Amino acid sequence: MNLKVLSLGAQHVMAMYAGAILVPLLVGRALNLTSNQLIYLVAIDLLTCGIATLLQAWKNKYFGIGLPVVLGASFVALSPMIAIGTRYGIPSIYGSIIVAGLFLFLFARYLGKLVRFFPPVVTGTVVVVIGLSLIPSGVKNMAGGTGNQEFGSLDNLLISISVIAFILVINRFFKGYVRSLAVLLGIIVGTALSAMMGKVDFQEVLEASWFQIPQPFYFGAPSFEIGPILTMLIVGLVIVVESTGVFLNLGQICNRPVTQDDLIRGYRAEGLAITLGGVFNAFPYNTCAQNIGLVQLSQNKSTNVVVAAGSILVFLGLVPKIAALVTIIPAPVLGGATVVLFGMVVTSGIRMLSLVDYTNQNNALIIACSISLGLGATIVPDLFSELPPSLRMLVSDGVITGSLTAILMNLFFNFRTILAPSSIQHEEDEKDMFEEKRVKGL
Structure with a gap:
């Protein structure tokens, strides 16, 4: 591996x-992990990001799309993981992730057919709800984090606003690669x-060690609860929809048509990566859209x-001292960075929704009800407190509530259109149009 490839x-x-x-910092702090546990979570996340990337790059008969994709921890899973961990305990998080990963791997051949149930009116709404549900945690961190004795102090606000201001300056005066690093540079400066x-x-x-061997089931043997499993299956399907768009777009950039078999191998690799995340107590993984811009640049x-990128991530994940450097990032710095990131998630969802046909009033109703219920469940978590535990898990999290509402309402209003053969091509054209616009924006 030469120096040029390594640097790229x-x-x-x-x-x-x-x-x-x-992602690991937000999940770890929300679940009140100890310092050592948080260091492990960050380290194992970097390691499994690297392995997941290598799985996708390794194109073979069974898995791997063979495109220049990099995988990272999915923000889609962030809020559901916190909700599951808070209600059922950490082992239940990883039981549900393992089941979701195995489902994606075993049923990869059929997932392409399920994509038609996730048109822009659904995926755009889901992404908007994800961003809106995450913003409150970012704002709380800006003030110092829940339980901080200096919550809302001028020092905390100065630090968090300085991070936001630095990110904005980078985006205003720089382009290309430097701009793509704006959030990371903001965290370093903050x-x-x-x-x-x-x-x-x-x-x-x-005090952190220099080397660490990955330990399966670090947080204990996984437990399997129906509510968390159904929740994580929905997360997995949303991840597949996101990744499909990335795969198709990268195929165009690389002048390599992406076939149905390519998509199946890509889905299997993501299923393997997610299963691996469950076994080693990490995260569900999906393709990083921001890396598309880097391929173009x-x-x-x-x-x-x-x-090379995957190998670097594996190396970083084996060195806990590097992970420990990440865990010392103060909450206000984290808050400033995540407010920008989560706001961009909302913006990404709005761009998806720009492709929706609003002459069909039903689409407007789908978006309105889904966002309202998703945001409502986030702001008023006791809204569904009287429901049975397994059902309550499905609707107590705003992301899942909004996602289920969008999926079911789309089925209710557009069932015949979804099953019509012509609609499949129409949806593919919409996805291609969105991906082309997104890459030009990068």
Whole structure:
């Protein structure tokens, strides 16, 4: 592996690194993990991101799409994981992830047919609900994090607003690769500012070991509950829809038509990656859309580059001291960065919804009801408290409530259209149009 390939791989790691570290930090802190547990969670996430990337790059008869894709922890799973962990315990999170991963792997051949049930009116609504449900946690971190004695202090607000301002400056005055690193650079600058203000403790970094062997079921043997499993299956299907768009778009960029068999192998690789995340107590994984822009910028379409990126991630995941560096990021820094990221998630959903046919009033109703119920379940978590436990799990989380509402309402209003053969091509054209617009925007 020559220096050029290694440096291009490192660029891919940098582009997805902010998202890769933020998911474990947010989940770990929401579930009140200890410092050692949080360090393990970040390290194993980086390791499994790398393995998942290598699985997709390794095109063979059974799995791997063989395109220059990089996989990272899915933000779609963030809120459901926290909800499951809070209600059922951490082992239940990983039981549901394992089942979802195995489902995607075993039924990959049929998933392409399920994609028609997720047109832009559904996927756009789901993405908007995801972003809206995550924003409150980002805002709380801006103030210092729930339970912080200095919650809302001027120091915390100064740090978080400085991070946002730095990210905006990078986006205003830089382009291309530097702009793609804006959030990561904002986190670095914000942490440095916090250190100068005496708000960063490096003791955990000094005490962390230099090498760690991955440990299956680190948080205990997985448990299998029907509510969490159904929730994570929905998450898995949403991930497949997202990844399908990325696969098709990358195929166009690389001048390589993506066949049905390619998609099946891609779905299987993601199923394997998600199962791996469950076994090693990490996360569900999907393809990182931000890395598409990097492929276009570098014009290097070789899978060798993402193999290098995957190898770098595996190395980082084996070194807990690097993971410990991530865990010292103060809550206000995390808040400033995630408010921007989660806001961009909402924006991405709005772009998807721009493809919806609003001459059909039913589509407007689907969006209105889904977002209202999804946001309502987030703001008023006790809304469904009297329902049976297994059913309550499905609707107590805003993301799942909004997703289920969008899916079921779309079926109710558009059932005949969904099953019509002509609709399949129409939906593919919509997805291609959206992906083309998104890449041009990058």
